[in-house]
Amino acid sequence: MSLDFSTSLAGRRFPNPIFTASGCAGSGKELSQFFDLTDLGAIVTKSIMIKPRSGRATPRMAETPSGMLNSIGLQGPGIDLFLENDIPWLRDQGARIIVSIAGETVEDYAVLARKLRHVSGISALEVNISCPNVENRGQVFACDPATAADAISTVRRNIGGELPIIAKLSPDVTDIVSIATSVVSAGADGLALINTLLGMVIDTSSMRPKLSQKTGGLSGPAIRPVAVRAIYQVHAALPKVPILGMGGVACGRDALELVLAGASAVSVGTATFGDPTASIRVKNELEVLCEQRGFNSFSDLVGYAHRAEDANEHE
Amino acid sequence: MSLDFSTSLAGRRFPNPIFTASGCAGSGKELSQFFDLTDLGAIVTKSIMIKPRSGRATPRMAETPSGMLNSIGLQGPGIDLFLENDIPWLRDQGARIIVSIAGETVEDYAVLARKLRHVSGISALEVNISCPNVENRGQVFACDPATAADAISTVRRNIGGELPIIAKLSPDVTDIVSIATSVVSAGADGLALINTLLGMVIDTSSMRPKLSQKTGGLSGPAIRPVAVRAIYQVHAALPKVPILGMGGVACGRDALELVLAGASAVSVGTATFGDPTASIRVKNELEVLCEQRGFNSFSDLVGYAHRAEDANEHE
Amino acid sequence: MAREGWAMINPKAEQITSEILSNKKVGSYNHMVFAVTDLAAHARPGNFVAIAVGGPASSMVLRRAFAIYRSSIRADGQGLLELVVAASGAGSTWLTSQKVGDTVDLIAPLGTSFGIPTEPVRSLLIGGGYGSAPLFALAETLKARGCRVDMVLGASTAAKIYAPLEGKRSVSSLTITTDDGSAGVQGRVSDVIPRIIKDNDVEIIYSCGPMAMLEAITKIADSFDVLHQCSVEESMACGIGVCMTCVLPVLQDDGTIRMTRTCIDGPVMDGSKVTWTTSREIPEGVWGK
Amino acid sequence: MAREGWAMINPKAEQITSEILSNKKVGSYNHMVFAVTDLAAHARPGNFVAIAVGGPASSMVLRRAFAIYRSSIRADGQGLLELVVAASGAGSTWLTSQKVGDTVDLIAPLGTSFGIPTEPVRSLLIGGGYGSAPLFALAETLKARGCRVDMVLGASTAAKIYAPLEGKRSVSSLTITTDDGSAGVQGRVSDVIPRIIKDNDVEIIYSCGPMAMLEAITKIADSFDVLHQCSVEESMACGIGVCMTCVLPVLQDDGTIRMTRTCIDGPVMDGSKVTWTTSREIPEGVWGK
Numbered sequence A, B: 001m002s003l004d005f006s007t008s009l010a011g012r013r014f015p016n017p018i019f020t021a022s023g024c025a026g027s028g029k030e031l032s033q034f035f036d037l038t039d040l041g042a043i044v045t046k047s048i049m050i051k052p053r054s055g056r057a058t059p060r061m062a063e064t065p066s067g068m069l070n071s072i073g074l075q076g077p078g079i080d081l082f083l084e085n086d087i088p089w090l091r092d093q094g095a096r097i098i099v100s101i102a103g104e105t106v107e108d109y110a111v112l113a114r115k116l117r118h119v120s121g122i123s124a125l126e127v128n129i130s131c132p133n134v135e136n137r138g139q140v141f142a143c144d145p146a147t148a149a150d151a152i153s154t155v156r157r158n159i160g161g162e163l164p165i166i167a168k169l170s171p172d173v174t175d176i177v178s179i180a181t182s183v184v185s186a187g188a189d190g191l192a193l194i195n196t197l198l199g200m201v202i203d204t205s206s207m208r209p210k211l212s213q214k215t216g217g218l219s220g221p222a223i224r225p226v227a228v229r230a231i232y233q234v235h236a237a238l239p240k241v242p243i244l245g246m247g248g249v250a251c252g253r254d255a256l257e258l259v260l261a262g263a264s265a266v267s268v269g270t271a272t273f274g275d276p277t278a279s280i281r282v283k284n285e286l287e288v289l290c291e292q293r294g295f296n297s298f299s300d301l302v303g304y305a306h307r308a309e310d311a312n313e314h315e
Numbered sequence C, D: 001m002a003r004e005g006w007a008m009i010n011p012k013a014e015q016i017t018s019e020i021l022s023n024k025k026v027g028s029y030n031h032m033v034f035a036v037t038d039l040a041a042h043a044r045p046g047n048f049v050a051i052a053v054g055g056p057a058s059s060m061v062l063r064r065a066f067a068i069y070r071s072s073i074r075a076d077g078q079g080l081l082e083l084v085v086a087a088s089g090a091g092s093t094w095l096t097s098q099k100v101g102d103t104v105d106l107i108a109p110l111g112t113s114f115g116i117p118t119e120p121v122r123s124l125l126i127g128g129g130y131g132s133a134p135l136f137a138l139a140e141t142l143k144a145r146g147c148r149v150d151m152v153l154g155a156s157t158a159a160k161i162y163a164p165l166e167g168k169r170s171v172s173s174l175t176i177t178t179d180d181g182s183a184g185v186q187g188r189v190s191d192v193i194p195r196i197i198k199d200n201d202v203e204i205i206y207s208c209g210p211m212a213m214l215e216a217i218t219k220i221a222d223s224f225d226v227l228h229q230c231s232v233e234e235s236m237a238c239g240i241g242v243c244m245t246c247v248l249p250v251l252q253d254d255g256t257i258r259m260t261r262t263c264i265d266g267p268v269m270d271g272s273k274v275t276w277t278t279s280r281e282i283p284e285g286v287w288g289k
């Protein structure tokens, strides 16, 4: 029997579990040069804000051992131009679309949700709450259960009952399970784990922080053990909440690791910078690995590492 | 003029700023096969507990991209045998000794401090508070400002006024500055930053967590950007509190990065596993880098990356 | 934005495993030849390649960009790409230490190329350090179009001037400057350019080199009201337009200044449209600031 | 603990840059020869080497341990170490793909060695897969001491039996077992050992191979009351005794069972003193549990 490689996330079905990661696939156009976007489970768009954003000054990146720092600062055209240009184009390609939104205030999230409410052709919203909350001394929404829940419940109220909400959490917290629990109570249908870790590189020639904004987000294989841990912990605590996993996935083995920890789908981010077709390769390799392990359905592998030590092994 | 490579940490002077990292240098004997222990600024001993500890079952480690996970579980002989065997031996070598202690209850820290109070030949105590607090649902001491302060003030009270206390913090917190501030108020003379990050690896063959205890501590170059960020943040907030930096240092450049961020001394951990003489190499390389930059005194480099953007450059 | 349709983003780019056919030290640089497909036929002067570095277990997750020095199809049909690589950090040091017969993962051709005038014009090509690399192929193309080509190459010291004999064939004059005077005129390229522009009545400048040099050339070009196409060099994480790390503030056709990706809307850009800035801040007036 | 003074911890170990002199595929393995200093003279059967893998920009931070197959000093004084390497994961695959003339960073000799009886005894050497590697040099040593040496090698399939002709010189009998029957007896080493022990009146068993095999052999050895020295294989982060990752529960002279480092108090250990456990828990009775 052949493998059913489709997955379900927050009530939606996707033909396969490999997605792009927000901010790591441009508008989709750039990658469509290298492969057909419909070959992926979904395209997750770069987090969009209400207004056009220049992002931060350069240098915006620094390579680190098995990873990189970025401080793009959410450069983008703003929601109106995004809905005018990017979404129709992706829809024309036949790609499944997950729109990522980001705000600086709770009201921002409300506005964005209302703008997206009646847009057709979107499979889900990914709500990036790893942004500084300008109303709360710049503290990141995702760093506090209450402000995280605030942002999510606001989206829930404004988006209506249709579109699934995936809350994207930051790993830079003392207790990620409490944040996860809080946003799920606030109406999140799924969780995206993990966003980047806060890091810094100092240029030992100039003897100053390398990035113009000093700190940046650490991504890539270096952080994979943190992603696996976060996904495992959250899946153990909230086994029914679907997880979109990400963090350092560069091959099928890596994706499988996140799936076994509890991810129902996996986004490929930084790996795409080193290899434009990384996501397609990850997808193909993961499919083979699932088959080799004798599973008929991808969904049986989700969270499989949680089974009891003495559980009967899968035949 | 030649470089003054000595450093001062929590009121004690060390001939150079490169130390071993707790848990990464055995008892010292094993490394003394490869170099003279007095060539390092200090030897930081493996965290010792009150009683003998078997540590955790194997597998205790997993390699990760540019890093590794460990879950040794503080295997050790207990404080009495440690004081009987390890300390006299290190003292005989002429090594400068920083003793790391770890407890499961606040009272453990009190007992350990009292046992160490009158031991001669110790330069400082490193208090590892990244341990589960059995009296508080296993929550790690270092993850909460109050429990972290509890452990430190207990050590302070029991150690007397003589021996400097360096509190070793975990990076797995939402706000490391608040923890740092709290332990300094509680009597810490210095801070050790950072302990390992909580991570997990899943074996994709057995489809279970690779480590017997599932999670482990992530160390090595992969985490260096997190260490630099933590040191930079804490030094910015508490510029007068000396920092013993660590996390992914494998060469002189890496050590310099931590120093520029604010570390007065740097411990070399995981790198020693890949290269027994790593700490000596780091020391020699760092010395050259300091000289090349025209500094007369190592201490002028500590926190140098914090100077104002328009500050006059060092001549 | 200048770029309109998605079909225009690197339409000829291919990702291939490429064998190193030659690797020779020339002054401070390594001249390296790579076996490629007939993508070589599509590479234009100014395009770059992106190479994965460090081997299968590499800790370096990002590609390195290199300007194409020459691209050609050998008589036997084998496509060739030639690069000039300075061993500076870990990635380029790894690349230059690869041996003939070793293979690398390479994507090319990427980015914009130098605009070639349809009429014969008097051109000045200016390169700093390995920035001379893309200029020789450009010189050939311009020469073939009947253009006059003068060239200025500058570097800190003689060993960092890359100017092989065969490369200089198409050049009417070559002026060299070095900071230490070890070759040519002591000084910077900007010291000698104004006179060359005047003497030869230069109509267009092409440049490639460090950002500070490009900025200085832009000022001179603007003061003489001469066109200036420069190949910029910003840190690039992806090289294919998906990461937004490589941006510069560039004046758009709609009058806005936008943070523009130098990997797909560059590396060749109109110098006068770039807001050159040394401060680590977004300049005033940039769209979305 | 068996080991008393610090001076006894790997007293002859050296860290060197070592050139690969030969690298040949033999069945499933690579037989590799490394140029070393006269540390080769200090290596004893059972010792291992620790090699850094992945090159200068490696993402692999830990060394890999390999049992020494042979160590010798060539006529011209050149020290040689020979290893048998199975390309399994990223590190060993990197190592086996290095070419003759490439260099690696290597530390040797490390760990304990097989104890050699002072009197001639009847010995049985048992290897699983590449676990045969250290047994041939041991066989030579035993033979030179007048011991009878029988050998059993087992693996899943014929290609995984490493038993070169020159290695077998010192062996009185060689029995091979494979799971799939592609060579020798179909089955496991434990199926054939009891008969060999009885037939040859074996006094001491030396073994090297997977942990499950060593455990099975320990049971048999104990049942026949035969000495059993085994070379264990636990994941090692450092190989020099500083990390505590490589431990096994081992009975000490003072009667306690302690989590003992297999890199410095092993890899060769007394099989009957090891608490073999497949559960991922510390067994009851271990000191400090």
Ligand SMILES: Cc1cc2nc3c(=O)[nH]c(=O)nc-3n(C[C@H](O)[C@H](O)[C@H](O)COP(=O)(O)OP(=O)(O)OC[C@H]3O[C@@H](n4cnc5c(N)ncnc54)[C@H](O)[C@@H]3O)c2cc1C
Pocket: A062, A063, C048, C062, C063, C064, C065, C066, C067, C068, C084, C085, C086, C087, C088, C089, C090, C091, C092, C093, C130, C131, C133, C232, C233, C234, C235, C236, C237, C267
């Ligand atoms: C469009 C373009 C064309 C280039 N052409 C050439 C060329 O023809 N010959 C050549 O030798 N080099 C060229 N470079 C620079 C080259 O891509 C490498 O960045 C440089 O070799 C240093 O890399 P490294 O790995 O040795 O240094 P590392 O310090 O290891 O690099 C770390 C990171 O910083 C980036 N970085 C470091 N230095 C530079 C730099 N000067 N410019 C941009 N990014 C940098 C690297 O790309 C990498 O991501 C070009 C760069 C760009 C963007």
Ligand SMILES: Cc1cc2nc3c(=O)[nH]c(=O)nc-3n(C[C@H](O)[C@H](O)[C@H](O)COP(=O)(O)OP(=O)(O)OC[C@H]3O[C@@H](n4cnc5c(N)ncnc54)[C@H](O)[C@@H]3O)c2cc1C
Pocket: B062, B063, D048, D062, D063, D064, D065, D066, D067, D068, D083, D084, D085, D086, D087, D088, D089, D090, D091, D092, D093, D130, D133, D232, D233, D234, D235, D236, D237, D267
């Ligand atoms: C004392 C000793 C002697 C050994 N002798 C040999 C030998 O003669 N020939 C040979 O081919 N191999 C030998 N090994 C195994 C070898 O050290 C490597 O672990 C193995 O080659 C797999 O490494 P990798 O990098 O390919 O796999 P990876 O999966 O990349 O390894 C990841 C990590 O897990 C560890 N690991 C993986 N497999 C094993 C294993 N089977 N045993 C211990 N650790 C493992 C690695 O050391 C590494 O730290 C020996 C190991 C030990 C401890």
Ligand SMILES: Cc1cc2nc3c(=O)[nH]c(=O)nc-3n(C[C@H](O)[C@H](O)[C@H](O)COP(=O)(O)O)c2cc1C
Pocket: A021, A022, A023, A024, A046, A047, A070, A072, A074, A100, A128, A168, A194, A195, A196, A217, A218, A219, A220, A221, A223, A246, A247, A248, A249, A267, A268, A269, A270, A271, C243, C244
């Ligand atoms: C250059 C870059 C830009 C990113 N932009 C966003 C973003 O806009 N929104 C978001 O939620 N995450 C963003 N991320 C985080 C990724 O989506 C992902 O969560 C993270 O990088 C970990 O995955 P990876 O290791 O596969 O890259 C960005 C990451 C990178 C490297």
Ligand SMILES: Cc1cc2nc3c(=O)[nH]c(=O)nc-3n(C[C@H](O)[C@H](O)[C@H](O)COP(=O)(O)O)c2cc1C
Pocket: B021, B022, B023, B024, B046, B047, B070, B072, B074, B100, B128, B168, B194, B195, B196, B217, B218, B219, B220, B221, B223, B246, B247, B248, B249, B267, B268, B269, B270, B271, D243, D244
């Ligand atoms: C095997 C291992 C054991 C460790 N044991 C201890 C310990 O006993 N006490 C402690 O405070 N830190 C311990 N650490 C943490 C290190 O001291 C250090 O903080 C951390 O590894 C980061 O530094 P590195 O990247 O240089 O290893 C241990 C780390 C490793 C890898």
Ligand code: FES
Pocket: C235, C236, C237, C238, C239, C240, C241, C242, C243, C244, C245, C246, C247, C261, C262, C263, C264
């Ligand atoms: S380098 Fe990624 S967008 Fe230009």
Ligand code: FES
Pocket: D235, D236, D237, D238, D239, D240, D241, D242, D243, D244, D245, D246, D247, D261, D262, D263, D264
């Ligand atoms: S491998 Fe580190 S103590 Fe044995």
